[in-house]
Amino acid sequence: MNNLISQFWPYTIDGLSLGAIYALVALGYTMVYGVLRLINFAHSEIFMIGTFAVLGMLHLFGMPSNVGGFALVGLLIVLAVAGGLASGGSAVILEYVAYRPLRRHGASRLAALISAIGASLFLQQLFARIVVPWAFDLPKEKGALPIQGHFVEKSDVIHIGSFELSNDRLIVIVGAVLMMVLLDVFVNRTKLGRGIRATAQDPETAVLMGVNIDRIVTATFAIGGAMAGVAAALYMLRFEETRFDVGFLLGIKAFTAAVLGGIGNLRGALVGGIVLGLFEMYGSAIFGSEWQNVVAFSVLVLVLMFRPTGILGESLQQARA
């Protein structure tokens, strides 16, 4: 407990930056769930693909070790775009291969879940065994090891008393919030966004109103995947390493965040991510970091016991969206 009080600000900042990444990944789960009522279990692998795309981009730039100023902003944008394209693209392919045929059969959601788990295993192994050794010129058996990618020297940008904010955490929080706002505007203000909301609300009526559902589903996967790709760029900035199963635990946490905030609800994903990140860091301050994940899941169970539809409730269907 003393640990938490004396180190309150560092834990809070860590919690916020962790929560911001959870929230961005959670968007993918929550959007797909809102439209398809499907837990896209392979979304964690979409995130993983994003981290490797970012890493590949860094390699293309010759692994810059200490970027600063405008160069950093430019580099971050390039990395985020690379991650977003790779993740968004693979999410669309995933939907096309693993989910669309099932939707055509009118298969149960359980079958789709199994298909997702299969796709998740496949993608993890594909990267560990084939893609990573090939792309980074490693011997085959090293593909499953973590790969580093350090490109920003960490330094404190704000320093008030015990409140210290380092540059990487600041960028992560600002970047994530920026993306969430952009997405919120997109879903609420554009025609495609209206189509997504309509489909989430009532697919049959949406079809009757001239919404092309296949296009909406593709767009949903693309946007959710792109958000995971941006999250991957921020994750690489903050944690500087990745491996083939990096998405597993993060994916579970992000899904937890989505459920915590109210699945299907975009703003809920932000709230859920931040709450989860904060509780995790405070929990690890009090009980020790080995209990971090237990705290996260206990929070989930407790919240759901008292608010069974999450903090903000399920509402991609509602106007909130």
Place this chain on the structure above:
Amino acid sequence: MNDSSSGNPLTRVRGAYSSATDSIRDRWSGAPSWVRWLVYAVLIVLALFLPADGIGSFMSPYTDWPTLLFFPIGGYILLGIGLNVVVGQAGLLDLGYVAFFAIGGYAMAVFGVKFGWSFWEILLVGIVLSALSGIILGAPTLRLRGDYLAIVTLGFGEIVRITANNTNYIGGPNGIGGIPHPPSFSEWTIPDNGLFDALGIGGVQPFKYGALDGKPYYYLMLLVIVLAIIFVKRLENSRVGRAWASIREDEDAAELMGVPTFKFKLAAFAIGAAIGGATGVVYASQAVSIIPTNFPFILSATILAAVVLGGSGNLPGVILGSFLVAWIPERIRGLQEYRVLVFGAVLVLLMVFRPEGLLPSRRRKAELAEGSGGMGSMGAEVAGPATVAAGEVSE
């Protein structure tokens, strides 16, 4: 959606497979009871001769076949039977089933090593303990529905594994070693002559649980599996089974009809957990040592895949699915590092071509034709051939 008129060869193969399984099922449900008992007896006798070397050399060229039959194959089948109670019968999505397996395994390890109890005592205690933990998990969470329940159970599975990892009393990340084997009943040896030798089980001591021979453990697992099947089958045809089916189909309607849904959901959780715990005890009694990483999330996912793949709700289907999911990765061990890759692709392909599972129950099949599958369908359905046809009629 058997669209055989389309002429697509793939669709035709699928249609042929469906009608073949249908006709077998029809014949089975029309068969007199003595035929059924005969088939059961034949199946059990066949299972007794399954660990023979001749079968093993084909089924498992890379690993010891009897040990493989014990775990993963036997273990997955038993876990599949248990999870099927929760997922297939009561329609509750459980993504943390491995937790009960772990609790059974640790019960065997702790009571066997620290208290010196014997296997049979621990089997009972392990079953009671895991059923209790099922109730403890279920009581606060079973008011949740669908995917919320799924994620909470997933969290529970992780909590159990991490707690085992962080608790020094049960060995932390090093787990517990030196778990005793079950006490041997007798040294009786199957006579090593003509007939038994030809069948490949001559010279086996089926009731002596040593460190080397996997066959006695397989027979032990087989016994537990048969008992579990009888138990679950009896339940399925009872009031409890009907209540589960009604909850699975429509929970609100069931509640309105006076089914105490919460009580029955809790019962499904406890019974599923008990079977998972039993598997854990039997597994640990052979494994000598267990560590927390024996119980990863992916095992829960794999068992769930086995249940759905085989045809959730239908016991023969579940057993077939579990067998395949356990056996395929071992059989293709020759592919070395690519086997999980292939396994993942196979899962996707099987779901794409046969989403109702290999041997679906009749009821589930009917549900699927209606488009709900008993688990609710996905939201945005694409207009398939059926809906297009309906549109053409109105034209």
